[in-house]
Amino acid sequence: MEADNFLYPEHGVSDSGVLKYSLSPSYWSLLSQDVMKSFLAEVKTKGWQKAISTSSNPKIKALYLFTDSPSRADGTFYLSLNDQSRVLDLGSGWGSYTFALSPRVKEVVAADANLESLEFIALRARQDNCCNISAVQIEPLDFAKLPFVDGIFDAVIMNGVLEWVGSHLKKGDPLKIQQNCLKEVSRVLKPGGKIWLGTENRFGLRYFLGAPDDHLKYYSEQGIAYTTLVPRFIASLITKKKLGQPYRTYTHSLAGLKRLLGKAGFSNLEFYYPDPDYRSVSPKIFPIISSEVSANITKRQPVWFKVITFPIKRFVFCDSFFVAARREK
Numbered sequence: 332m333e334a335d336n337f338l339y340p341e342h343g344v345s346d347s348g349v350l351k352y353s354l355s356p357s358y359w360s361l362l363s364q365d366v367m368k369s370f371l372a373e374v375k376t377k378g379w380q381k382a383i384s385t386s387s388n389p390k391i392k393a394l395y396l397f398t399d400s401p402s403r404a405d406g407t408f409y410l411s412l413n414d415q416s417r418v419l420d421l422g423s424g425w426g427s428y429t430f431a432l433s434p435r436v437k438e439v440v441a442a443d444a445n446l447e448s449l450e451f452i453a454l455r456a457r458q459d460n461c462c463n464i465s466a467v468q469i470e471p472l473d474f475a476k477l478p479f480v481d482g483i484f485d486a487v488i489m490n491g492v493l494e495w496v497g498s499h500l501k502k503g504d505p506l507k508i509q510q511n512c513l514k515e516v517s518r519v520l521k522p523g524g525k526i527w528l529g530t531e532n533r534f535g536l537r538y539f540l541g542a543p544d545d546h547l548k549y550y551s552e553q554g555i556a557y558t559t560l561v562p563r564f565i566a567s568l569i570t571k572k573k574l575g576q577p578y579r580t581y582t583h584s585l586a587g588l589k590r591l592l593g594k595a596g597f598s599n600l601e602f603y604y605p606d607p608d609y610r611s612v613s614p615k616i617f618p619i620i621s622s623e624v625s626a627n628i629t630k631r632q633p634v635w636f637k638v639i640t641f642p643i644k645r646f647v648f649c650d651s652f653f654v655a656a657r658r659e660k
């Protein structure tokens with residue numbers, strides 16, 4: 332990425348080529364930092380594919396599907412991207428979206444607070460000759476400070492990321508922190524540019540059936556159920572008792588996401604239902620009646636139709652959502 336697309340000079344560049352725009356070290360991974368470091372050394376010597384396939388660590392082997400699964404980004408065909416597009420993969424992880432999008436667009440910027448996973452992306456990009464990928468270490472998204480100038484991205488992808496925003500800072504209202512982060516995303520989008528979110532539904536049916544809260548598994552293998560369903564302060568009482576920390580990984584319902592994105596300045600919301608869920612390698616995607624389409628339908632349809640579609644629009648219990656929304660012009 333060109334230097335004039337950044338607000339200020341970087342603080343340094345890692346050996347693998349990660350541009351460092353963060354002074355707040357942060358680590359997020361299901362692998363311990365030591366395991367990750369020795370894995371990266373293997374990636375350098377053996378190449379990324381061999382380093383994964385010959386690893387004796389089952390957690391690393393399991394990552395293959397996530398790192399090399401172009402279909403994981405199929406949902407983004409709902410965005411009008413082309414060979415002139417510049418895309419920001421925000422919270423890029425191991426680069427599942429970054430590498431899937433790279434052949435389709437002009438440039439992909441993989442940005443994350445976690446230096447080690449960006450090192451993996453930078454090494455893989457070099458090894459696979461993907462010249463249109465930059466890896467950028469950013470401040471945790473809780474600070475809502477992206478190092479990019481205004482209006483330079485055609486699309487921003489946040490897949491499995493929004494729900495973590497608020498968990499780095501141990502204080503402040505996570506809802507407000509997520510809202511500020513989304514406003515910052517809107518700032519770096521071109522007018523009319525789109526955000527693409529993949530995220531769990533707070534009121535997913537499986538949570539009613541006792542499935543553990545996905546995000547609390549990160550803090551303890553012990554599953555904790557029903558925390559997404561209850562009011563946030565009750566969820567906090569539960570996690571303080573069981574994990575010794577407040578509840579800060581907020582997921583949202585359909586209506587909650589509409590409110591949050593609306594307050595952050597997004598419009599033209601489109602909701603999709605990925606089956607079985609947004610993390611699957613090849614999800615089938617069904618549209619949920621979007622606000623735009625439903626507004627048109629409700630204008631033309633009789634009251635009985637409004638009554639029937641109301642519960643579908645308002646009370647959708649799918650396990651997760653894909654959401655596309657446009658930055659207002």
Ligand SMILES: C[S@@+](CC[C@H](N)C(=O)[O-])C[C@H]1O[C@@H](n2cnc3c(N)ncnc32)[C@H](O)[C@@H]1O
Pocket residue numbers: 358359360397421422423424425426427428443444445448470471472473489490491492495496497498499
């Ligand atoms: C579940 S992973 C998703 C990775 C990737 N988007 C994908 O779909 O495979 C969550 C990612 O968000 C990043 N993340 C978590 N909390 C963050 C925060 N507060 N600020 C910035 N990035 C964060 C993690 O480093 C991780 O890469």
